[in-house]
Amino acid sequence: MKFIGQRTIIEGFKDKIVNNTMSHAYTLTGPVGIGKKSLAHYLAKMILCTGSADSAPCGKCRSCKSFEAGSNPQFMAVRSSTQKILIKQIRELIDDIGVRPSHSRKVYVIEDADRMTVDAQNCLLKTLEEPPEYAVIFLTTAYFESLIVTVRSRVVQLKLQPYSTEELKEILEMTGIDARGKEHLLKWSMGVPGRAIDLISDSNFEKNREMVMKFVFEDELSMLDFNQYLSGKKEVFTQCMDILETVYRDILFVLYGLGEELINCDKKDKILEYAKSFNSSDILDKISKISDIRANLKRNMNYQLAVDMVTLELK
Numbered sequence: 105m106k107f108i109g110q111r112t113i114i115e116g117f118k119d120k121i122v123n124n125t126m127s128h129a130y131t132l133t134g135p136v137g138i139g140k141k142s143l144a145h146y147l148a149k150m151i152l153c154t155g156s157a158d159s160a161p162c163g164k165c166r167s168c169k170s171f172e173a174g175s176n177p178q179f180m181a182v183r184s185s186t187q188k189i190l191i192k193q194i195r196e197l198i199d200d201i202g203v204r205p206s207h208s209r210k211v212y213v214i215e216d217a218d219r220m221t222v223d224a225q226n227c228l229l230k231t232l233e234e235p236p237e238y239a240v241i242f243l244t245t246a247y248f249e250s251l252i253v254t255v256r257s258r259v260v261q262l263k264l265q266p267y268s269t270e271e272l273k274e275i276l277e278m279t280g281i282d283a284r285g286k287e288h289l290l291k292w293s294m295g296v297p298g299r300a301i302d303l304i305s306d307s308n309f310e311k312n313r314e315m316v317m318k319f320v321f322e323d324e325l326s327m328l329d330f331n332q333y334l335s336g337k338k339e340v341f342t343q344c345m346d347i348l349e350t351v352y353r354d355i356l357f358v359l360y361g362l363g364e365e366l367i368n369c370d371k372k373d374k375i376l377e378y379a380k381s382f383n384s385s386d387i388l389d390k391i392s393k394i395s396d397i398r399a400n401l402k403r404n405m406n407y408q409l410a411v412d413m414v415t416l417e418l419k
């Protein structure tokens with residue numbers, strides 16, 4: 105069974121399993137939607153596989169089969185059914201960890217570990233300090249810094265890397281999502297599969313993007329259209345500003361000679377054309393205006409005024 109991407113982490117674990125140099129606690133970190141839980145489960149399956157180390161997880165041995173069926177007695181996942189992971193869930197983990205396995209190891213995954221209450225984290229501490237030698241605990245979190253410092257200092261942090269466009273395509277294919285003709289959305293997702301899936305299924309996104317492109321690249325009338333579009337739809341403002349920022353970011357990249365790195369790669373011709381009429385300080389000025397307007401809106405600037413400023417000052 106193949107896991108797409110994250111080779112550094114996976115190959116690292118293969119070596120550690122063979123050489124018996126695994127630590128007892130790891131935290132997998134990275135942005136929301138990058139696949140931390142999937143990787144933690146994959147590593148757990150790999151560690152528990154009784155086949156040869158080269159092919160682990162083999163998917164054929166008894167351990168792999170029971171893992172796939174969700175009934176491997178040497179594996180336990182802790183997750184929050186509400187927004188919190190409570191101390192009683194950690195106590196259940198500790199009770200289970202105390203029972204020696206008949207063979208090999210026991211693996212635990214605490215999903216969204218930042219949801220542990222401070223009590224729950226403190227409760228886990230002693231186990232993190234002196235875990236039984238057969239146990240491996242994985243924590244996953246997008247917010248590593250929000251774990252208490254004593255927990256943070258007792259785990260090895262492993263950061264997941266953004267996926268390449270090719271890897272994203274493979275992942276989407278595996279999940280049955282057709283990304284053909286949507287390569288620009290893959291760039292937009294910054295290598296995070298969950299983001300790519302959200303963008304592909306977000307029907308507003310393409311419309312918002314179309315409006316922003318018209319506003320930047322088309323004639324004067326588009327200012328009025330864009331103003332009206334934003335006026336009636338406060339909920340799309342943030343996403344439209346995100347999109348506008350990427351367009352200016354792309355123009356800036358062209359001006360700096362980095363035209364191959366565009367996010368809005370499907371609009372390359374228009375971006376190249378537009379870049380001819382501006383210099384980088386004009387564009388930097390526009391980008392800083394966007395963040396000023398965002399900040400002023402947070403400080404309760406009148407929404408229509410913000411919309412007017414966008415359409416008058418950012419064309």
Ligand SMILES: [Zn+2]
Nearest residue numbers: 153162165168
């Ligand atoms: Zn196996």
